[in-house]
Amino acid sequence: MRIDPITRKRLRRFRRLKRGYYSFLILAGFTALSLFSNYIANRRAIVVSYQDSLYFPTFRFHDMATFGQQDEYGFDDVEADYTALQQTFRQDGGRNWVLMPLVPFDPYEPDFEYDHPPPNPPDRRHWFGTDSQGRDVFARLLYGFRISILFAVSLVVVGEVIGTIVGSMQGFLGGRFDIFSQRFIEIWSTLPFLYVVILLATFFKPSFLSLLAIMTLFEWIRMTYYMRTEIYREKTKEYCLAARSFGASRRRLIFRHLLPNCMTPLVTITPFAIVGAISVLTALDYLGYGLPAPTPSWGEMIDQAMDSSNRDKIWLSVAPFTAISVTLLLVTLIGEAIREAFDPKQYAHYT
Amino acid sequence: MSSPILEVRDLRKYYPVRGGLFGGKRGDVKAVESVSLDVEPGETLGLVGESGCGKSTLGRTVMRLEEPTSGAVRFEGRDVAHASKRELFELRRDLQMIFQDPYSSLNPRLTIGEIVREPLDIHRRGTHTERLERVEELLESVGLQVSWKDRYPHELSGGQRQRVGVARSLALGPKLIIADEPVSALDVSVQGQILNLMVRFQWELELSYIFISHDLSVVEYISDRVAIMYLGRIVEQGAKTAIFANPGHPYTRALMDAVPVAHPAQRREREPISGESPSAVNPPPGCAFHPRCPFAVDVCRELVPELEPTGGNDGHVVACHRQGEV
Numbered sequence: 029m030r031i032d033p034i035t036r037k038r039l040r041r042f043r044r045l046k047r048g049y050y051s052f053l054i055l056a057g058f059t060a061l062s063l064f065s066n067y068i069a070n071r072r073a074i075v076v077s078y079q080d081s082l083y084f085p086t087f088r089f090h091d092m093a094t095f096g097q098q099d100e101y102g103f104d105d106v107e108a109d110y111t112a113l114q115q116t117f118r119q120d121g122g123r124n125w126v127l128m129p130l131v132p133f134d135p136y137e138p139d140f141e142y143d144h145p146p147p148n149p150p151d152r153r154h155w156f157g158t159d160s161q162g163r164d165v166f167a168r169l170l171y172g173f174r175i176s177i178l179f180a181v182s183l184v185v186v187g188e189v190i191g192t193i194v195g196s197m198q199g200f201l202g203g204r205f206d207i208f209s210q211r212f213i214e215i216w217s218t219l220p221f222l223y224v225v226i227l228l229a230t231f232f233k234p235s236f237l238s239l240l241a242i243m244t245l246f247e248w249i250r251m252t253y254y255m256r257t258e259i260y261r262e263k264t265k266e267y268c269l270a271a272r273s274f275g276a277s278r279r280r281l282i283f284r285h286l287l288p289n290c291m292t293p294l295v296t297i298t299p300f301a302i303v304g305a306i307s308v309l310t311a312l313d314y315l316g317y318g319l320p321a322p323t324p325s326w327g328e329m330i331d332q333a334m335d336s337s338n339r340d341k342i343w344l345s346v347a348p349f350t351a352i353s354v355t356l357l358l359v360t361l362i363g364e365a366i367r368e369a370f371d372p373k374q375y376a377h378y379t
Numbered sequence: 380m381s382s383p384i385l386e387v388r389d390l391r392k393y394y395p396v397r398g399g400l401f402g403g404k405r406g407d408v409k410a411v412e413s414v415s416l417d418v419e420p421g422e423t424l425g426l427v428g429e430s431g432c433g434k435s436t437l438g439r440t441v442m443r444l445e446e447p448t449s450g451a452v453r454f455e456g457r458d459v460a461h462a463s464k465r466e467l468f469e470l471r472r473d474l475q476m477i478f479q480d481p482y483s484s485l486n487p488r489l490t491i492g493e494i495v496r497e498p499l500d501i502h503r504r505g506t507h508t509e510r511l512e513r514v515e516e517l518l519e520s521v522g523l524q525v526s527w528k529d530r531y532p533h534e535l536s537g538g539q540r541q542r543v544g545v546a547r548s549l550a551l552g553p554k555l556i557i558a559d560e561p562v563s564a565l566d567v568s569v570q571g572q573i574l575n576l577m578v579r580f581q582w583e584l585e586l587s588y589i590f591i592s593h594d595l596s597v598v599e600y601i602s603d604r605v606a607i608m609y610l611g612r613i614v615e616q617g618a619k620t621a622i623f624a625n626p627g628h629p630y631t632r633a634l635m636d637a638v639p640v641a642h643p644a645q646r647r648e649r650e651p652i653s654g655e656s657p658s659a660v661n662p663p664p665g666c667a668f669h670p671r672c673p674f675a676v677d678v679c680r681e682l683v684p685e686l687e688p689t690g691g692n693d694g695h696v697v698a699c700h701r702q703g704e705v
Contacts, residue, residue: 266484
């Protein structure tokens with residue numbers, strides 16, 4: 029793909045803004061890593077070598093009988109216990125082996141190996157301790173990060189696509205369409221978003237997708253404001269008139285001339301929109317109207333930490349609070365750097 | 380006399396002034412009011428007026444970049460003002476435009492080659508290779524290095540950019556080019572180069588121009604005929620020689636007095652126009668120039684003057700009640 033020189037220059041400038049650039053690298057690294065959460069924190073082994081065949085339990089279900097295990101209550105169809113399997117294989121000293129993830133716990137399964145009831149403080153077994161249901165805090169933090177980022181990015185992307193389409197149409201078509209759609213947006217944007225989501229969440233138990241859909245209803249609005257004015261401004265510039273004077277089609281005008289010159293607000297707003305989306309999702313989860321339990325989520329973790337019976341269990345609050353602050357700080361630093369690198373005043377000619 | 384390549388009859392362009400919750404109409408800006416003019420094949424018509432008099436709007440309305448409110452525009456007998464999308468698309472091959480601002484008239488994200496090639500792409504002229512060849516030919520003919528086709532507009536100077544604008548307007552082989560203040564944004568030394576380029580192409584390609592400008596000396600250099608606009612109307616029109624030798628309208632005279640001269644000995648008695656151009660939303664009744672005219676009498680405040688011949692058979696017309704008296 030050919031990158032035009034303005035964009036290239038901006039990217040170069042972004043790279044030079046160290047604080048933002050390193051934040052970007054760190055966050056990108058975390059995000060990439062979190063995509064492989066299943067190999068970092070999981071009860072299921074990454075690879076099992078049993079009787080000379082290889083098994084990949086993260087992809088397929090294997091019951092206990094497969095590896096010669098037996099459920100203590102005699103049930104069939106119970107998934108193999110890979111941690112126990114690893115122990116057994118080690119004791120046998122044979123050629124069978126199990127490769128477990130770094131953290132051999134998933135974010136759902138309680139750990140009953142302790143003498144006293146959860147939550148248990150951090151130790152060598154659970155680095156960040158366990159929560160009030162005995163689940164590993166590190167695993168929940170990791171999966172929670174993945175969900176937060178995925179949710180925020182999808183929300184922002186979907187919202188921006190819709191907002192860009194609507195805003196461009198307002199700016200491009202102008203006239204009656206613009207007047208009426210703008211009035212609609214003004215009315216729509218006065219709806220108190222959080223209350224509407226809470227109200228809806230009391231009727232439907234939200235899932236990842238339905239929560240995404242509900243929040244998109246409000247997320248698209250902000251982008252329309254920027255795109256509308258950008259297109260309004262750009263379309264009166266002479267290069268647009270020139271294109272029209274050759275008989276350029278609408279499609280050509282929009283996609284070749286207008287949109288490439290209107291991308292600055294989109295790019296500069298995205299990081300801040302992501303910050304907002306992460307915060308809102310956390311807030312909803314905290315209030316209990318977000319993603320359904322037992323989805324690992326930072327809001328739910330904070331909710332647990334704030335519970336009066338957990339006041340002295342400080343590890344419950346330290347982990348999610350640190351994670352949220354660091355993530356939001358990183359995204360904000362990225363956003364700041366992008367905003368500086370994309371400063372339109374550097375290239376605009378005011379005549 | 381051959382038939383004109385472009386005929387404009389009674390062209391009007393009003394912009395509604397809107398306000399209120401649902402954008403109700405409050406009035407009109409009469410940007411172009413009842414303008415008629417002809418352009419002969421191979422001639423240059425200079426269109427002069429101060430900022431905001433509607434000369435650019437007139438150019439854009441003739442091009443159908445703005446929808447005319449009423450009136451007729453005929454190009455080689457073909458109706459431009461009411462042309463369908465398809466007819467208009469075909470008319471665009473013959474009718475082109477050069478823009479004022481060499482900075483904003485080129486898309487900053489396209490290369491020079493892409494910019495010049497765009498009209499060829501839109502009109503599907505020849506194969507891809509043929510288009511590339513044509514682009515090189517065009518760049519060469521406007522005095523740009525062919526190797527610059529991969530550069531971006533911001534790497535070029537104002538004069539070079541305007542050459543790109545000229546090359547682009549020539550790409551489809553037009554017959555009439557509307558040049559909207561093509562040199563106003565350039566240094567004086569560069570202005571001359573661009574003007575000479577335009578004159579050369581006029582000779583080589585038998586082009587007609589409508590040359591819009593507020594600079595009388597530039598218009599005097601390039602035009603065959605001149606039309607003076609004031610507040611949306613043409614107030615004087617005629618052969619360049621006739622108008623510059625014998626300006627009929629007080630406004631034309633005032634404009635000419637305002638042209639700076641090179642030598643103190645050439646300095647003339649100046650009669651500066653007082654006041655500002657009145658609002659086009661509420662133009663003064665009668666002759667629009669009367670509030671600033673030193674010769675205004677009662678009739679000027681009541682009746683809109685028509686364009687009347689000055690007497691000769693040279694087509695010199697003036698819209699002034701006191702024509703010949705002052």
